[in-house]
Amino acid sequence: MKAGRSLGRDFGEVQNLQVSLKGPGDYVSQADRKAEEIIHAELSRARPGYAFLMEERGVVEGEDGQHRWIVDPLDGTTNFLHGLPMFAISIALERQGQIVAGVIYNPAMDELYTAERGGGAFLNDRRLRVAGRSKLSDCVIGTGIPHLGRGHHGNYLIELRHVMAETSGVRRIGAAALDLAYVAAGRLDGFWEDSLSPWDMAAGMLLIREAGGFVSDKAGGQDMLENGSIVAGNEAIHRALLKTVKKPLPPR
Numbered sequence: 463m464k465a466g467r468s469l470g471r472d473f474g475e476v477q478n479l480q481v482s483l484k485g486p487g488d489y490v491s492q493a494d495r496k497a498e499e500i501i502h503a504e505l506s507r508a509r510p511g512y513a514f515l516m517e518e519r520g521v522v523e524g525e526d527g528q529h530r531w532i533v534d535p536l537d538g539t540t541n542f543l544h545g546l547p548m549f550a551i552s553i554a555l556e557r558q559g560q561i562v563a564g565v566i567y568n569p570a571m572d573e574l575y576t577a578e579r580g581g582g583a584f585l586n587d588r589r590l591r592v593a594g595r596s597k598l599s600d601c602v603i604g605t606g607i608p609h610l611g612r613g614h615h616g617n618y619l620i621e622l623r624h625v626m627a628e629t630s631g632v633r634r635i636g637a638a639a640l641d642l643a644y645v646a647a648g649r650l651d652g653f654w655e656d657s658l659s660p661w662d663m664a665a666g667m668l669l670i671r672e673a674g675g676f677v678s679d680k681a682g683g684q685d686m687l688e689n690g691s692i693v694a695g696n697e698a699i700h701r702a703l704l705k706t707v708k709k710p711l712p713p714r
């Protein structure tokens with residue numbers, strides 16, 4: 463909450479923030495770093511000894527040996543810096559290699575998504591359930607478009623072409639953690655993206671599963687955090703989307 467308030471304040475004054483480039487099209491600002499510092503301090507105080515994997519600081523070892531926080535202090539930095547209110551904090555807790563809790567918070571909309579393994583997924587106080595549509599042609603699907611520094615543009619355009627042709631619409635919100643939270647909330651029927659990092663996905667994956675949805679990597683396996691690809695939806699849409707994104711380009 464404290465980190466959310468810090469982001470909320472900085473969002474009102476984005477023009478005064480120091481911004482630097484980590485790579486082509488890949489920005490980091492004072493707001494990302496400040497939020498990460500607050501999250502690190504608060505979680506270290508609450509649970510001394512737990513390890514961290516954070517986007518800006520990287521790996522922080524912990525003596526506990528069982529637990530690790532996976533943190534994106536500001537998912538959707540590009541949106542944030544452009545005054546677009548689709549950004550979020552994403553925090554997951556891993557115990558012995560398994561994600562057991564997840565929180566995604568969008569301070570601009572005051573939406574708090576939470577999930578505990580086996581305990582369901584919630585938006586503020588409301589229990590979440592993935593959308594029930596069973597035909598891909600009725601669905602709105604979220605995605606992430608690779609930017610300047612990311613490869614796979616050729617493959618991505620083939621996938622996009624197929625998904626565009628087979629669905630009601632495609633959305634690019636610009637914050638992967640929110641995309642996944644929206645699948646859990648039934649706002650998006652499905653989602654796919656490549657080249658993501660563990661902090662973009664860890665909390666959202668649990669939210670979707672706890673909301674009754676299905677998540678896999680693009681090969682249909684469970685190595686999302688290792689290979690960075692993700693496909694999500696309810697059981698039928700997950701299966702259909704997986705098939706669609708793997709289709710080769712039709713001959714001309």
Ligand code: IPD
Pocket residue numbers: 534536537538539540606607635636637638639657658662
């Ligand atoms: C980015 C966002 C974006 C996704 C990128 C991520 P960041 O995270 O989630 O939607 O397409 O791949 O890197 O850098 O804003 O935390």
Ligand code: CA
Pocket residue numbers: 488489490517539
């Ligand atoms: Ca980033």
Ligand code: CA
Pocket residue numbers: 534536537538638661662
């Ligand atoms: Ca991110």
Ligand code: CA
Pocket residue numbers: 494517534535536537538539
């Ligand atoms: Ca980030």
